[in-house]
Amino acid sequence: MNIHDLLKSSLTRLTPYIEKNHLEAYRIYNNTDRTLPLAIDIYQNNAVIHIFAPISEGMAKEIEQSLKSLLGIQDFFYKNRTKKEIQIPKSSPQKEITVKEYGHSFSINLSDYLDTGLFLDHRETRKWIASKSLNKTILNTFAYTGSFTIYAACAGAAKTYSVDLSKTYCEWIKKNLALNNLPPEKNWTYKMDTLEFFKYAKRKNFTFDIIIIDPPTFSKNKGKNFSVQKDHPDLINGALDLLNPRGLIMFSNNFRDFLMETRRLQPCSINKEISMIPPDFNGIPPHHCFIIKKQ
Ligand SMILES: C[S@@+](CC[C@H](N)C(=O)[O-])C[C@H]1O[C@@H](n2cnc3c(N)ncnc32)[C@H](O)[C@@H]1O
Known part of the structure; x- marks a missing residue:
């Protein structure tokens, strides 16, 4: 399966849960398939992409294109989850937002730390x-x-x-x-x-x-x-x-x-x-x- 189809099928599976609960922050891809050594979290129109093994610029571009077309994602933040110094794609500029989860508000920092706050x-x-x-x-x-x-x-x-x-x-x-x-x-x-x-x-x-x-x-x-x-x-x-x-x-x-x-x-x-x-x-x-x- 190509990257776009993989993300699309994951989104199709999760959409009833996301929509029913009005979720603004959720994981769209959970490193479950060897095709993609990644986990991808969505926070409104931002994606946080956790990297578990080096990925090429080309693959990063493909993921970004796919997330733009599936979900209208605008900003991308890459997190190196390997314990090594590896080259990772360039992230969007510094960004903090507030997201809602089951009616509760949380301040999220997408750029400055490995974890976002939630x-x-x-x-x-x-x-x-x-x-x-x-x-x-x-x-x-x-x-x-x-x-x-x-x-x-x-x-x-x-x-x-x-x-x-x-x-x-x-x-x-x-x-x-x-x-x-x-x-x-x-x-x-x-x-x-x-x-x-x-x-x-x-x-x-x-x-x-x-x-x-x-x-x-x-x-x-x-x-x-x-x-x-x-x-x-x-x-x-x-x-x-x-x-x-x-x-x-x-x-x-x-x-x-x-x-x-x-x-x-x-x-x-x-x-x-x-x-x-x-x-x-x-x-x-x-x-x-x-x-x-x-x-
Ligand atoms: C895995 S996070 C906890 C996640 C949190 N329970 C949640 O659901 O949002 C670990 C936290 O433990 C804190 N921490 C680490 N060692 C600690 C200690 N000995 N006493 C209190 N806090 C500690 C860190 O600063 C960090 O905020």
Whole structure:
């Protein structure tokens, strides 16, 4: 199949889902076919093209032409997802936009970072968290730009706490809160390490109804190396200590070979959740998601 037919058939499959949900941000191609070592995300009339292996200028032109004719795409942003220095096609100039997802607004930066500010594979998980959030106290750790927080707060959460190590992302969370008219007095942002926040919350006798833990596979803080495989029992046990008796933890990560070390966890029930993977992320599951409760 040529590139245009490939993208067209993917779009045909997804159109009912995109139209029914009025989605402005979705994945049109998910690296599922060896013809194209790419994933392509659409944000309104912009395309973000993730490159997993070098592609020729000719192929890039063909993709751009096809996306222009199928969807009226105007700007193209290429992201090098290989771990090597490779030549990638030239991106459009710096651009920030606001997109809507299920009625929520998010500030998206198409040009300046590898990630845009919204992880599309958790679209349905966010909606599910919203459905549980009315009058609840929510803790969103590794919050990034606060997308889970925004859904919870818009759905009537009593209070939200968003924790992220990065100053840039804490500012981005505040921007997204403001975009959705959510008051900072009920929606706090903490620039902190998650495990440090757990200690702080324990000292303050904070407890939570919903705790979201969606960490990176690896990260570094003050010379310490975090790895989700090694450190997830500390994270989950720390969260269980702060969880109200009927509360829940949503724990997710993107480490392909992840194994939950149940023997290192306090008594709890763990359910692996696959029903919230959206249809634009077909193929290899994009994340491992678990719902954890106290026992
Ligand atoms: C994979 S992103 C999280 C995505 C987010 N849950 C979402 O759905 O939008 C990882 C985030 O964790 C933050 N981070 C990394 N190490 C951290 C730590 N030790 N404590 C708190 N945040 C951390 C990073 O700054 C980044 O924003």
